[in-house]
Amino acid sequence: MPTADSAPPASTTTTCQVCDGSVEEFLDLGRQPLSDAFLTERDVPEEFFYRLAVGVCHSCTMVQLVEQVPRERMFHEDYPYYSSGSSVMRAHFEETARGFLATALAKPDPFMVEIGSNDGVLLKTIRAAGVRHLGFEPSGKVAAAAMEHGVRVLNEFFDAGTAARVRADDGPADAIFAANTICHIPYMRSILEGVDTLLAPDGVFVFEDPYLGDIVAKTSFDQIYDEHFFFFTARSVRAMVARFGLELVDVERIPVHGGEVRYTIARAGARTPSDAVAELIAAEEAQGLADPATLRRFADATARIRDDLRALLQRLRDEGHEVVGYGATAKSATVTNFCGIGTDLVSFVCDTTPAKQGRLTPGTHIPVRPAAAFADPYPAYALLFAWNHADEIMAKEQGFREAGGKWIRYVPHVHVS
Numbered sequence: 525m526p527t528a529d530s531a532p533p534a535s536t537t538t539t540c541q542v543c544d545g546s547v548e549e550f551l552d553l554g555r556q557p558l559s560d561a562f563l564t565e566r567d568v569p570e571e572f573f574y575r576l577a578v579g580v581c582h583s584c585t586m587v588q589l590v591e592q593v594p595r596e597r598m599f600h601e602d603y604p605y606y607s608s609g610s611s612v613m614r615a616h617f618e619e620t621a622r623g624f625l626a627t628a629l630a631k632p633d634p635f636m637v638e639i640g641s642n643d644g645v646l647l648k649t650i651r652a653a654g655v656r657h658l659g660f661e662p663s664g665k666v667a668a669a670a671m672e673h674g675v676r677v678l679n680e681f682f683d684a685g686t687a688a689r690v691r692a693d694d695g696p697a698d699a700i701f702a703a704n705t706i707c708h709i710p711y712m713r714s715i716l717e718g719v720d721t722l723l724a725p726d727g728v729f730v731f732e733d734p735y736l737g738d739i740v741a742k743t744s745f746d747q748i749y750d751e752h753f754f755f756f757t758a759r760s761v762r763a764m765v766a767r768f769g770l771e772l773v774d775v776e777r778i779p780v781h782g783g784e785v786r787y788t789i790a791r792a793g794a795r796t797p798s799d800a801v802a803e804l805i806a807a808e809e810a811q812g813l814a815d816p817a818t819l820r821r822f823a824d825a826t827a828r829i830r831d832d833l834r835a836l837l838q839r840l841r842d843e844g845h846e847v848v849g850y851g852a853t854a855k856s857a858t859v860t861n862f863c864g865i866g867t868d869l870v871s872f873v874c875d876t877t878p879a880k881q882g883r884l885t886p887g888t889h890i891p892v893r894p895a896a897a898f899a900d901p902y903p904a905y906a907l908l909f910a911w912n913h914a915d916e917i918m919a920k921e922q923g924f925r926e927a928g929g930k931w932i933r934y935v936p937h938v939h940v941s
Contacts, residue, residue, distance in 0.1 A: 538579070538590065541710050541753075542764050545583025548816055549590055551748070551823040552577040553862045557886035558593065559749040559854035564883060571887070576858065578748055578755070578819075584763040585814040587736055587755040589748075592710050607645040607703075608669075609876060612916050614645060616780055617703070621649035628699040628728050629655055637690065637697040637722060639682045639715075639731075640705030644670025651675055658690060665879075683711065687718030696724035704781065707733040707754045716768040719789075729770070729789040736813055738783025742936040745826040745862075746855035746909075747782065756785065757813050758804040765789050774798045782912040782935070830863045832938040837869040840905060847932065848903040849873030850917065851910025852880045852892045859909065859934070861887040870907060874898040902927045911935050 538547050556576040563571065577590045607613055629636055634655055641647055641659025643666045650657045651674055659675060660682040661667035667679045680686050690697075700719055709715055719729050734747045736755040748755070762772040773795045774788035785804070812818035840847055849856065852875035859865065865888060872891040875881065880892045898906070902924050908931050910917060918925075930940050 540581035540584060540586055541588060542586050542712055542760075543581065543584040543767070545581045547579035547581050547588065547590060549577050549579040550816055550819040551745075551826065553745070553748060553826075553858060556750065556861050557857060559751060559857040559886060561886050562852065562880045562883035562892060563886065563889065568884070568889065573887070574750065576748065576750070576862075580814070580816055580819055581760075584760060585757065586760040586764065587757075587819070588710075589750075589753050592753065593750045607642040610913060610916065612913065613780065616778075617646040618649050620701075620703075621646050624650070624699050624701070624730075625653050625655065629653075631698065634698045635694055635696070636699045636701065639700065639702040640708070641670060641675070641677060642666050644673050644675035644677070646701070646703070647675045648673050656694070658694065660686065682718055683714040684717040684721065685714075687722040691722050696727065697722050698724050698727045700727070700729045702731040704733060704784075706731040707756060708751050710753045712754070712764065713768075716765065716770065720768050720770065723791065725791060726794055727790070728773075730786060731789075732778060732780075732784050732786040734781060735777070735783050735785040737785075737808060737811055740811070740813065740818065740822045742782065743822065743825045743829060744782050744935045745822075745829065746858045746935075749854055749858045751854060756787070757808050758785065758787070758801060759808050759814065761787050761789075762801070762805070766792070771795075772797065772801055775800050775804050777804075780912070826862075829934050829938055833859075833863050833932075833934050834865070834869075836932065836938055836940070837865065837907075841869055845904040846871055847905045847907055848898065849885075849890065850898065850906045850908050850921075851875060851913070852877065852885060853909050855912075856909035857886045860885060860890065865907075866890060871903070872897065873909070899923060902929050904928075905930050905932055905940070907932045 540547050553576040555573050557571055557573055574593055575591050579590045580587045636650055636657045638647055638659045641661045647657050647659050657676055659677045661677050662681045667677045670677050723729055733756055736757050739747050758775050765772055769792050770789050771792040773790045776786040778784050778786055847870050849870045852873045867890055870890055872893050873885060874893050874895050874897050876895045881894050883892050911933055932940055
């Protein structure tokens with residue numbers, strides 16, 4: 525499999541990756557690094573950058589990046605994100621797995637496939653139930669972590685070719701699932717051709733990803749980074765899957781990661797779409813999610829957050845206060861690079877992920893330290909990059925508040941609490 529070092533440069537397009545329609549750019553977040561490429565000092569001279577900009581297709585309304593970063597640069601042997609790191613997400617995926625066991629997999633000898641299975645956080649429950657399963661995970665170390673728990677993993681990308689091989693070896697899948705993965709993949713045609721090849725006649729393809737409606741409503745612009753290529757709505761997903769003989773039959777709003785939607789896809793005519801599909805599409809029309817004017821207003825709001833956040837951090841610095849970042853997330857790369865936040869404004873970022881500790885944040889090169897550094901001693905202010913885990917973090921870090929510390933947050937606007 526190619527390595528990040530051998531991957532080609534980013535490529536730019538104004539053509540929709542779903543329908544070949546014309547894409548109108550509405551937001552430019554500037555020169556950005558790979559969001560999960562945490563660096564050593566020797567890596568800095570060779571750091572990869574690209575232009576992070578977003579557009580909307582005039583034909584199918586799909587919102588997408590206008591520049592593609594080669595997948596080998598993002599998802600590789602040293603990819604540092606582990607889904608099991610959050611207790612909230614562990615509980616979420618266990619509940620999701622049990623839902624499949626009670627529905628799509630409640631039949632003789634069922635088979636489940638997960639696209640982007642990460643460290644096996646969901647498939648561990650499927651395996652424990654004795655159900656045939658297979659995870660596709662191209663990132664070597666997280667795939668190995670899943671295998672250590674007995675999860676069956678193919679260390680490859682899912683596409684039309686690999687799906688055909690699995691169909692030949694294992695038969696059709698009763699359920700194909702993906703979480704925070706489908707939005708990562710520009711080559712959507714090959715993905716959906718693979719789903720069409722692998723899915724059983726009465727099977728379901730279920731995926732959950734960040735929802736454009738929430739991103740716009742909350743101005744959570746940091747959901748936009750190299751790994752998030754598409755930003756889905758029910759309307760755009762319905763149009764996308766219909767091109768491959770598939771149908772959107774259900775949608776469910778879920779609260780994880782700042783607001784996502786779980787989309788359930790079946791073969792056209794195999795199931796009756798729920799009322800929730802039409803209801804969500806009507807709500808999207810009312811919100812104006814396909815209207816370039818709405819998206820330009822979102823871009824304007826993003827610029828205001830940038831200006832307000834920089835002004836706040838500069839004032840705190842000038843007053844002699846220390847600010848520390850909390851959570852070396854992929855999202856934080858967008859914030860720090862777009863807003864120009866370096867070590868002059870944020871001393872360091874603390875994070876629980878060992879693979880990130882002792883390294884530098886992408887682009888802005890802020891040191892990443894272990895979580896214990898947060899309380900040694902507590903800073904005056906903490907910039908919460910991992911805002912989507914705020915409830916979990918606030919419960920864990922009560923000592924910071926008791927010591928007089930204050931949180932800086934920038935979604936949906938810059939504020940201190």
